[in-house]
Amino acid sequence: LPSNVAKQTGEVNVAEQPVWQSFAQLRCTIVAVSSRATIRDVAALAGVHPATVSRALDPRRSGRISAATAERVEAAARQLGYAPDPIARTLRSQRDSTVGVLVPDLRNPVFPPIVAGIEDRLSSGGYTALIANTGNDLERERTQLEVFRRRRCDGYIVATATVDDASVTELVGGPDPVVLVNRRLDGVAAVSVGSDDRQGIRLVLEHLVGLGHRHIAHLTGPENLSVVRVRAEAFRAEAARFGLPAETSIVVHCSALDTPSALDPARELLARHPALSAVVAGNDLIALGCYVAADAAGRSCPADLSVVGYNDMPLVEWWRPALTTVRIAQYEIGREAASLLLARMSSQDPSEAKHVVMPVELVVRASTAPPSTGT
Amino acid sequence: LPSNVAKQTGEVNVAEQPVWQSFAQLRCTIVAVSSRATIRDVAALAGVHPATVSRALDPRRSGRISAATAERVEAAARQLGYAPDPIARTLRSQRDSTVGVLVPDLRNPVFPPIVAGIEDRLSSGGYTALIANTGNDLERERTQLEVFRRRRCDGYIVATATVDDASVTELVGGPDPVVLVNRRLDGVAAVSVGSDDRQGIRLVLEHLVGLGHRHIAHLTGPENLSVVRVRAEAFRAEAARFGLPAETSIVVHCSALDTPSALDPARELLARHPALSAVVAGNDLIALGCYVAADAAGRSCPADLSVVGYNDMPLVEWWRPALTTVRIAQYEIGREAASLLLARMSSQDPSEAKHVVMPVELVVRASTAPPSTGT
DNA sequence: GTGAAAGCGCTAACAA
DNA sequence: TTGTTAGCGCTTTCAC
Numbered sequence: 186l187p188s189n190v191a192k193q194t195g196e197v198n199v200a201e202q203p204v205w206q207s208f209a210q211l212r213c214t215i216v217a218v219s220s221r222a223t224i225r226d227v228a229a230l231a232g233v234h235p236a237t238v239s240r241a242l243d244p245r246r247s248g249r250i251s252a253a254t255a256e257r258v259e260a261a262a263r264q265l266g267y268a269p270d271p272i273a274r275t276l277r278s279q280r281d282s283t284v285g286v287l288v289p290d291l292r293n294p295v296f297p298p299i300v301a302g303i304e305d306r307l308s309s310g311g312y313t314a315l316i317a318n319t320g321n322d323l324e325r326e327r328t329q330l331e332v333f334r335r336r337r338c339d340g341y342i343v344a345t346a347t348v349d350d351a352s353v354t355e356l357v358g359g360p361d362p363v364v365l366v367n368r369r370l371d372g373v374a375a376v377s378v379g380s381d382d383r384q385g386i387r388l389v390l391e392h393l394v395g396l397g398h399r400h401i402a403h404l405t406g407p408e409n410l411s412v413v414r415v416r417a418e419a420f421r422a423e424a425a426r427f428g429l430p431a432e433t434s435i436v437v438h439c440s441a442l443d444t445p446s447a448l449d450p451a452r453e454l455l456a457r458h459p460a461l462s463a464v465v466a467g468n469d470l471i472a473l474g475c476y477v478a479a480d481a482a483g484r485s486c487p488a489d490l491s492v493v494g495y496n497d498m499p500l501v502e503w504w505r506p507a508l509t510t511v512r513i514a515q516y517e518i519g520r521e522a523a524s525l526l527l528a529r530m531s532s533q534d535p536s537e538a539k540h541v542v543m544p545v546e547l548v549v550r551a552s553t554a555p556p557s558t559g560t
Numbered sequence: 561l562p563s564n565v566a567k568q569t570g571e572v573n574v575a576e577q578p579v580w581q582s583f584a585q586l587r588c589t590i591v592a593v594s595s596r597a598t599i600r601d602v603a604a605l606a607g608v609h610p611a612t613v614s615r616a617l618d619p620r621r622s623g624r625i626s627a628a629t630a631e632r633v634e635a636a637a638r639q640l641g642y643a644p645d646p647i648a649r650t651l652r653s654q655r656d657s658t659v660g661v662l663v664p665d666l667r668n669p670v671f672p673p674i675v676a677g678i679e680d681r682l683s684s685g686g687y688t689a690l691i692a693n694t695g696n697d698l699e700r701e702r703t704q705l706e707v708f709r710r711r712r713c714d715g716y717i718v719a720t721a722t723v724d725d726a727s728v729t730e731l732v733g734g735p736d737p738v739v740l741v742n743r744r745l746d747g748v749a750a751v752s753v754g755s756d757d758r759q760g761i762r763l764v765l766e767h768l769v770g771l772g773h774r775h776i777a778h779l780t781g782p783e784n785l786s787v788v789r790v791r792a793e794a795f796r797a798e799a800a801r802f803g804l805p806a807e808t809s810i811v812v813h814c815s816a817l818d819t820p821s822a823l824d825p826a827r828e829l830l831a832r833h834p835a836l837s838a839v840v841a842g843n844d845l846i847a848l849g850c851y852v853a854a855d856a857a858g859r860s861c862p863a864d865l866s867v868v869g870y871n872d873m874p875l876v877e878w879w880r881p882a883l884t885t886v887r888i889a890q891y892e893i894g895r896e897a898a899s900l901l902l903a904r905m906s907s908q909d910p911s912e913a914k915h916v917v918m919p920v921e922l923v924v925r926a927s928t929a930p931p932s933t934g935t
Numbered sequence: 936g937t938g939a940a941a942g943c944g945c946t947a948a949c950a951a
Numbered sequence: 952t953t954g955t956t957a958g959c960g961c962t963t964t965c966a967c
Binding site: 268271276292294297300302320332335336443473476505506 | 651669851
């Protein structure tokens, strides 16, 4: 057991040991790695008090310790393969090198790349990401948040917020740093990362109008998502700017940003507006819903109906037809969110709220074409 | 602060309180929920020792406590909104209601549904899943596993194992329950969940041979994945069973089960075997690599080359052409793995190793057709 | 069946 | 700069 081993070699000065002790220490290292050394073992081996070990190993206090001691402690720690127990450390210090990440739906292919960006950046900053999937369930979001808080996460990245989300609003008001991703709260200042939605919609309409479309609808998600609101707003504004008559620029909301929720609204949209020649979808999954509805209505895309997605999630270039969509910088959004959080966690001062806007790009593929002249 | 509040209302018997105290208690509840009540607050309010509270609230010890006490303690706990601190509990008991889940690549769309199944089942069993993404990086797997172990996870679900994976082998040999998903270790008995790969490959070859194909290749991932080995083995065996000449049944391994790794091998395969009329891919992402390579070689799928995938991950029915593939029960595999783990975690006795096989199904879409007669 | 005492491994406060 | 003391909140002995 490491404790015993450490006691035996207790006060020995590492630098002055005869060669024949090296092997004993080597064995000791092996033992210590497979079971686990405590801070007391390290203290005993280095001949100092446990508290000194704690200080010596704390990067924040690197100045407040004598170089000689620091070196001895580090040598002992390395030798024993010591790493502080995160549970004990958290219990005592009430902080944890952990970030809670809340994702609405991991099965939506946009999110895995965002999560990958978050994980990569966070782990390079010495933090571990705890990922929780809420499945768009507000109650589950609340529960997961509670779990995170009980575990004393040092910060949070939230991609699930609705505009009036009570739990998230409370979280943002609390002492721990929070970064919102792709979502914002109504009337609550916060740190957030998003994309240039206005520009995305502008590019889409420019493209469609350029192709000759005049009768265009926006089929999107629930209005309690900031991203939905902003894009719908932009759609109306840009449609007006391009001189499209208001009565031919329809906005329809689905209950969620996924394919099943889009099916009925899409069917109804096509049935009620036979003159419609293009649909701008709130995201790629809703665009897929439009494909299905168009099929069912006997209209082929893009000949009889142009469809544009949003996000450019992985593999949509392989859909049939390949989806024209707005590319958002998924991985980079994740990295940026993590960077902002790391910055806020390291500097004590609560830097003011800000919204980082990432650039977008229109990717034209095969789901858009000039409107059919027959209609 | 809950401590003060609890002390003030200390010895009061809840059942006998006059009405005017109810409001005070209501306030007390609200306070306690927003900050946090400790076990001492509950003990004070119930008029018992903290240890008694701990016992009363422990479902395993439900018999060893008097009904009256149990009731008083529960009332007090409810009133204060008390929930044990998971960190302190873990430090003391060396166990944690947490399961570490290791996934090789969340960006591969097969995994999110599996993870969803795991999460759903686990949370219904009172456990929280900690998800870690290794990105097929062995070193990162080791690191994440170490993080999980330091946090005293009660169990592990591992979907990242290679056949000779040292960290996972050690984990399986350890005291904590482990369930392997879609992967197995060489020569190490373990609990695992997988699919009926032999049957899947049989269905594929039956389909292709039925269409008239005689010259078929299997393009798959690295041989250190059990699932790759088993399917390759099945491919050879079934090809022989269907009377295909061995020299026309080629197996080619890519460095990973993803699209980029498949591109070069796929191109080379098509170049060296012009007579090849069908490819059975090791998974859907490799099938996509075949699409790309076929495009580049000027061969169109399915007219000039049939391609079959494996997994039936979400949205492949929308690829161009829609992918014929073997459907595995993704969500159910996750649920089953979690169920097995829950069973092993609740019963102390280490139930013996077993391998649960889930059924598969061939989904015929548009990427397969009879071989072109011209070739 | 319940209380008292001890301590999981660490770090914050204070003292020297 | 370092040691001492105390305790984070809980559960697990061991008495009674």
